[in-house]
Amino acid sequence: MAVLGLTVGIGLWAEGLGLLSTLTNVFLFLLLTQAWNLLGGYAGYLNLAMAVFFGVGAYTTGILAHRGNWPPLLTAPLGGLVAVLWAAAVGVPSLRVRGPYFAVLTMILGFLAQVLAYNVPWTRGAMGIYVSPLPWDRRVVEQFFYFTYLGLALLVTGMAARIQSSRFGAALVAVREDEVAAGVLGVRTTWVKVAALLLGAFWAGVAGGLYTQRIGYIEPTGVFSLDISVDVVLMAMVGGAGTWQGPLLGVPLVMLVAELLRVGVVHLGLFGARIPVEFNRVVFGAALIFIALYAPQGLMGLIRPFRGRRLGV
Amino acid sequence: MPLTLLTEAVVNGVLLGLVYALISVGLSLTLGVLGVVNMAHSAFVMLGSFFALELLLRLGAPPMLSVLAAAPLFFGVGMAVDRLLLRRTASTSEAMGLLVLFGLMLVLENGAILVWTTDTRVLPWQMGQMVLAMGGLRVSFGRLLAAGLALTMILVLDFLLRRTLLGKVVRAVGQNPDAAAVLGVDVTRISMVVVGAGVATAAMGGVAVAMMFPFAPQEHLRWLAWAFLLVIVGGLGRVRNTLVAGLLVGQLEALSGILLPFQYVYAVVYAFLAITLILRGRGLQAAQERTL
Amino acid sequence: MDVYGRSPEIRVVDVEAGYYPEQTVLQGVHLVARPGQLTALLGPNGSGKSTVLRVVYGLLRPRRGAVWVDGKDVSQVPAHQRVGLGMGYLPQGRSVFPSLTVEENLEVGTWTLLRVARRAALDRVYERYPALRAWRDRPAGILSGGQQRMVEIARMMVTDPRVILLDEPTAGLAPVAAQEVYEEVARLRREGRTVLLVDQNVRAAVSLADYVYTLAFGRNQLEGTREEFQQRMHAVVREWLRV
Numbered sequence: 001m002a003v004l005g006l007t008v009g010i011g012l013w014a015e016g017l018g019l020l021s022t023l024t025n026v027f028l029f030l031l032l033t034q035a036w037n038l039l040g041g042y043a044g045y046l047n048l049a050m051a052v053f054f055g056v057g058a059y060t061t062g063i064l065a066h067r068g069n070w071p072p073l074l075t076a077p078l079g080g081l082v083a084v085l086w087a088a089a090v091g092v093p094s095l096r097v098r099g100p101y102f103a104v105l106t107m108i109l110g111f112l113a114q115v116l117a118y119n120v121p122w123t124r125g126a127m128g129i130y131v132s133p134l135p136w137d138r139r140v141v142e143q144f145f146y147f148t149y150l151g152l153a154l155l156v157t158g159m160a161a162r163i164q165s166s167r168f169g170a171a172l173v174a175v176r177e178d179e180v181a182a183g184v185l186g187v188r189t190t191w192v193k194v195a196a197l198l199l200g201a202f203w204a205g206v207a208g209g210l211y212t213q214r215i216g217y218i219e220p221t222g223v224f225s226l227d228i229s230v231d232v233v234l235m236a237m238v239g240g241a242g243t244w245q246g247p248l249l250g251v252p253l254v255m256l257v258a259e260l261l262r263v264g265v266v267h268l269g270l271f272g273a274r275i276p277v278e279f280n281r282v283v284f285g286a287a288l289i290f291i292a293l294y295a296p297q298g299l300m301g302l303i304r305p306f307r308g309r310r311l312g313v
Numbered sequence: 314m315p316l317t318l319l320t321e322a323v324v325n326g327v328l329l330g331l332v333y334a335l336i337s338v339g340l341s342l343t344l345g346v347l348g349v350v351n352m353a354h355s356a357f358v359m360l361g362s363f364f365a366l367e368l369l370l371r372l373g374a375p376p377m378l379s380v381l382a383a384a385p386l387f388f389g390v391g392m393a394v395d396r397l398l399l400r401r402t403a404s405t406s407e408a409m410g411l412l413v414l415f416g417l418m419l420v421l422e423n424g425a426i427l428v429w430t431t432d433t434r435v436l437p438w439q440m441g442q443m444v445l446a447m448g449g450l451r452v453s454f455g456r457l458l459a460a461g462l463a464l465t466m467i468l469v470l471d472f473l474l475r476r477t478l479l480g481k482v483v484r485a486v487g488q489n490p491d492a493a494a495v496l497g498v499d500v501t502r503i504s505m506v507v508v509g510a511g512v513a514t515a516a517m518g519g520v521a522v523a524m525m526f527p528f529a530p531q532e533h534l535r536w537l538a539w540a541f542l543l544v545i546v547g548g549l550g551r552v553r554n555t556l557v558a559g560l561l562v563g564q565l566e567a568l569s570g571i572l573l574p575f576q577y578v579y580a581v582v583y584a585f586l587a588i589t590l591i592l593r594g595r596g597l598q599a600a601q602e603r604t605l
Numbered sequence: 606m607d608v609y610g611r612s613p614e615i616r617v618v619d620v621e622a623g624y625y626p627e628q629t630v631l632q633g634v635h636l637v638a639r640p641g642q643l644t645a646l647l648g649p650n651g652s653g654k655s656t657v658l659r660v661v662y663g664l665l666r667p668r669r670g671a672v673w674v675d676g677k678d679v680s681q682v683p684a685h686q687r688v689g690l691g692m693g694y695l696p697q698g699r700s701v702f703p704s705l706t707v708e709e710n711l712e713v714g715t716w717t718l719l720r721v722a723r724r725a726a727l728d729r730v731y732e733r734y735p736a737l738r739a740w741r742d743r744p745a746g747i748l749s750g751g752q753q754r755m756v757e758i759a760r761m762m763v764t765d766p767r768v769i770l771l772d773e774p775t776a777g778l779a780p781v782a783a784q785e786v787y788e789e790v791a792r793l794r795r796e797g798r799t800v801l802l803v804d805q806n807v808r809a810a811v812s813l814a815d816y817v818y819t820l821a822f823g824r825n826q827l828e829g830t831r832e833e834f835q836q837r838m839h840a841v842v843r844e845w846l847r848v
Contacts, residue, residue: 044408093591100350100411105590108538112583119580226534230419237412278423285419292412293401478712478723485702485713492700495662496760497688497717 007150012143020142024214026255027149028207029235033247034156035203036232039196041241042169044176045095049106051228052090052113053083053201057208058223062129063122065213072134076209083205084198091201095193098179110226117220128219131212145214149207156203160244172196173242227281234284237291240300249299257283317449322567324452328460330563332525334556335463336518336536337543338470339511345549346487346507349399352414355537356421357387357512361519362528363429366436376438376524380462383516391512392505399508400501425530433529441524459524466517470510471552483507535579542586545593612640612767612799613675613691615661620670622660630656632823633670638768638801643794645814646803649845653823654803655697658770661801662694663687674768688717693766697773701753701760703746707737710745710756714763726763734759751782758789768799775806787813807842811835821845 010023032050039045057079064070064078094105117123134141163169171192174182183189212218231254239250261280295301340354364383368374374382398417402410441455474480485493486503494500522528522536539562547558565585569578615638623629630653638644646654659665661672663684671680674690682690702710711730715723731738737759740748745756754774761769774790775783787809794800794813804810811817817834819826819841827841834841 046408046411090587094587096591099407100352101590103411103415104350104352104537104541105587107534108541108583108587108590111534111538112580112587115580115583119577230415233415278426281423282420282427285416285421285423288416288419289398289413290416292409292416293398296406296409478716481705481709481712482716484705485710488702488704489700491664492696492702493713494664494685495687495694495696495700496714497685497764498713499683499685 004154017139017142020146022255022259024142024146024149026252027146027153028211029231029255030153030247030251031149031156031207032204032228032232033235033239033251034153034160034244035200035207037160037236037241037244037247038163038172038200039193040200040233041236041243041246042164042172042176043193043196044242045098045193045197046100046103046233047106047197047200048103048226048229048233049091049110049113050200050204050232051224051226052110053087053204054208054211054228055113055117055220055223056083056086057205058212058218059117059123059129059208060205061209061212062131062218065131066129069132072210072213075213076206079209079212080202080205083201083208087198087201088194091197092194095190095197107226107229110224110229114220114224117224123220126219128217129212130217133216134213141214145210148210152203152206157244157248160247164244168192168195176242230284234288236298237288238298240298243300246298246300253299254284318571320450321452322571323564324450325456326564326567327560328452328456328563329525329566330560331460331463331467331556332518332521332559333539333543333562334559335466335514335521337540337547337559338467338552338555339514339518340537340540341544341547341549341551341555342514343508343511344544345551346483347399347504349410349508350414351508351511352411352537353394353418353421354511354515354540355533355535356418356425357390357515358519358522358536359425359528359530359533360421361387361516362523363425363434363519363530364516365520365523366434369436369438375440376436376520377458377462380466380517380520383520384513387516388509388513390516391509394512395505395508399504403504422530422533429530431529431531433527433532435527436523438524453525455524459521462524463518463521466514467552467556470514471556474552479506538583538586542582542589545586545589612797614638614640614673615768615799615801616673617657617661618671618673620657620660620667620672622656622665622667624665629668630823631660631667634820634823635825636818636828638799639816640799641794641797642815643790643800643802643813645810645817646801646820647807647810647817647841648820648826650805652820654820655772656823657820658694658772658801658803662692662770688764688766691764691767692770693761693764693768694770695757695761695772695774697776699750699753699757701745701748701756704744706742707745707748707756708741710760711737711763714760717764726765729765730759730763733762749782751778751785754778754782754786755789758786766798769793769801771800771802771804773804774802775804775809783809807838811838 007023010019032054036047036050040047057076060079060082061072061075064075065072090109094102094109097105118125123129134144136144171182171187174185174187175189175192179189208223211223235250235254236247237250238254239246239248258280261283291298336358340351343349343351361383365376365379368379368382369376394417398413399410402413438455441453441458443454445452445454445457474484482493482498483503483506486498486500490500493503542562543555543558546561547554566578566582569581573581617634617636620631620634621629622631634653634657636644636646636657646657648654656665660667663679663682663686667680671678673679674692679690687694702713705713708727711727712723715726718726734755736755740752745753748756758774771790775786778786790800790802791813802810802814811831811834814831816828816830818828
């Protein structure tokens with residue numbers, strides 16, 4: 001509650017736009033990570049293509065706003081819907097394969113989406129799309145997105161908490177633990193997986209749809225970047241995949257570390273004047289290895305080591 | 314003239330296909346024998362390319378020599394990967410094993426960017442730039458050499474797997490690790506050998522790639538996609554099938570290269586890959602138990 | 606026809622074991638497989654017979670207790686080093702490497718031998734099991750169940766083990782093939798090897814055995830010589846059916 005009060009306070013009265021903007025990014029990734037967590041965390045399907053849903057949402061807004069100046073409150077949900085359509089067309093068949101095959105398949109679908117975004121006529125390819133900014137004061141615009149993302153992140157977190165204790169959540173976990181057995185015991189595994197995928201795609205699409213309006217410019221490499229997909233997985237794993245609290249811990253922590261690394265590396269001047277983003281990613285890769293080896297439950301596993309442990313089968 | 318164009322495309326397809334096959338055999342081997350999808354596989358291909366570059370720049374060693382040096386070095390690296398990273402996750406869950414390798418891929422890729430930057434490199438190698446003209450046909454000498462190298466390595470691996478006792482034991486472990494252990498085979502050591510061989514062939518494939526294409530650290534995932542395609546088309550673990558699949562995909566790329574603009578070739582290959590994965594992924598999973 | 610001299614003795618002392626932390630399959634099992642004798646280990650399904658063999662061969666570490674081979678505690682020796690101790694193990698169910706040829710299957714069996722001894726070991730096995738010569742270049746997976754079983758036994762015999770653990774060697778075989786397998790088991794016993802046989806077929810096992818143990822719920826139940834068991838067989842079987 002205190003944290004919530006503080007974030008609202010910051011949103012209303014913070015001095016610098018920098019802090020607002022950083023926190024807006026935190027909420028954006030919280031939204032994406034919760035969306036990923038439904039299929040990736042609860043059901044254990046390692047989706048490496050959240051960026052595709054995000055990018056589809058971003059381009060939906062981009063095209064609509066560019067052509068017809070549609071307002072963001074309308075284009076964002078439309079972006080979510082288009083992402084759902086895309087997920088239904090491409091993602092649903094992918095759910096036929098499991099484990100590492102699914103992970104690689106989603107990665108390749110990500111590349112495919114990127115290649116398509118470069119080459120189909122209505123995305124303007126590598127030139128990207130400019131969207132005129134909202135006609136308000138910069139600060140108000142930033143606050144608008146701050147509270148919109150905050151509200152959505154809270155909404156989806158609440159939804160995830162509800163799902164976790166529902167039959168739907170239990171069915172997703174059953175799919176993760178043993179899909180064949182779950183199917184034999186009467187869980188409609190296909191339906192459950194599809195629902196989690198489409199729900200996640202919707203929120204990622206909404207997040208992307210707002211992103212375009214906020215940033216004002218999109219191009220394929222940025223919004224379909226594998227880095228976005230990887231960050232989402234990392235944040236969920238750090239916090240604890242398959243718990244609604246996991247993203248709440250993982251997202252801020254990873255972003256804080258990223259920020260510290262950026263500042264720290266610049267200060268130390270380790271690699272000359274250049275700020276090597278790649279240094280972050282080396283650390284994050286090592287973090288993934290560490291988590292997989294020593295803390296497969298993430299921070300949540302350390303906080304409550306005796307609950308929710310996998311059966312030792 | 315169009316006939317020459319076609320012949321050139323076919324010849325190029327063969328050369329490409331051989332190199333693709335070398336890049337892929339390791340992925341197929343680790344997947345077939347150990348059931349491990351090495352997500353970091355293509356990162357080792359990329360490292361092999363830079364290994365060739367460094368040896369050439371620092372010591373003036375031609376790529377044919379770097380291949381020989383890469384083999385034992387990367388074999389050791391692969392054994393270490395198995396010992397330090399994979400053995401721990403083998404007993405927990407498949408997802409964690411995948412995550413470890415994914416993390417390793419990020420570390421290798423971005424570590425390479427820190428060292429070599431994101432610039433695209435070409436192997437500054439005089440001999441490779443030569444062009445052989447036979448009749449009306451023009452073939453790059455570098456490509457020819459890379460393909461010959463790849464073919465040699467594939468045949469050596471095929472021989473090792475089919476004719477030596479170690480190779481038979483590796484295949485046995487792939488089919489029934491428990492039965493192999495009962496006969497006195499230390500399965501954990503065999504698994505180190507398999508991952509070592511997988512990584513070594515990836516790096517040797519990387520040297521061959523450097524002889525054929527420009528390369529950059531962040532572009533290696535393309536090779537992972539290609540290797541996957543070959544594994545899916547050719548099935549698991551059988552070196553010869555991977556070779557045939559490589560030649561097929563090489564032709565596909567070379568021929569669609571004359572018909573389509575360059576960027577659509579990727580779209581075609583990725584789409585083809587996604588579809589075959591969806592259609593054959595399950596069968597492949599089931600086939601994992603009865604391969605080699 | 607004891608051409609090998611004395612074979613080792615197997616002693617299982619107070620073994621407790623299970624596959625997961627919460628589960629205990631064996632709760633203090635004792636048994637002795639005497640040198641050169643055939644010891645049968647019988648019991649109803651789920652009594653832990655196969656688990657005893659797994660512990661004896663090092664495929665499962667005992668949580669308590671120990672396994673002794675000729676006075677040496679081998680409880681901590683991993684399975685893949687058991688061949689070096691002169692032990693052989695025939696797992697339950699099919700275990701050939703299906704797409705390796707029969708010869709290649711046998712070659713895998715020579716893995717622990719010195720390079721120079723491998724060819725001779727193969728020749729000896731072909732001499733011992735002449736029928737294998739005809740199938741040597743066929744993938745083992747296409748052979749019949751009985752033929753595959755012979756390949757598995759031959760593969761185990763490549764190293765000429767003096768202690769042999771057999772886990773239900775005739776399960777799932779046609780009667781004729783099962784009869785052949787029992788004849789082979791009798792031959793192993795005649796050659797003076799120490800044999801520990803787990804079997805569902807009580808009558809056949811008892812008639813081959815020198816000494817019999819029965820297990821129930823992971824504990825020792827009865828033990829005695831073949832003669833004692835042949836008299837009490839009906840009572841024993843009836844009791845199992847009730848269990």
